[in-house]
Amino acid sequence: GEDVEQSLFLSVREGDSSVINCTYTDSSSTYLYWYKQEPGAGLQLLTYIFSNMDMKQDQRLTVLLNKKDKHLSLRIADTQTGDSAIYFCAESHYTDKLIFGTGTRLQVFP
């Protein structure tokens, strides 16, 4: 079945770049997503990429997709303390359902 994997923790210094990685198994995924969960809240869509794209940039966020290796990454430039949260990778294949990864807890320290 479909599976989405992420490392559980990442710790970075304020001002550095953060890179959060994700691997998935479903080669027919059409969209891949990054959702952000702040403490005590639900998830919120941060960005997404269509499977025929290699890269998408949105202000401080850069998404890279390596479809051959089924690897997705999210780079946050100039990481701030407000970026501390759990980041979930997710994928879908023209269905009504999302498959979420385990989530990566990003901790930003001064």
Place this chain on the structure above:
Amino acid sequence: NAGVTQTPKFQVLKTGQSMTLQCAQDMNHNSMYWYRQDPGMGLRLIYYSASEGTTDKGEVPNGYNVSRLNKREFSLRLESAAPSQTSVYFCASRGQPIGSGGGNEQFFGPGTRLTVL
């Protein structure tokens, strides 16, 4: 426009008790979902409803039932709670397709933290 609302925010149950988690959305969305979030396991889909009057099982439906009362409301019921159902429960609804039409942006409620003793 409140988005997705859930009640209650917190609940403690004893093993064997029953309860219903309520969810409502005011965005006129067709699809609604119930997830559970457990440490190190991400979000797992319990049930979903593609439209009013229809419901389907997700990845972990055992021990739960759902009702899509109308387009706005989607409730989750635990008939006989077990400690394994201790979790944070999220309701979500799906907005308009994004990107080329196949994209799936879901809007989440704030969650219900349930403890079963």
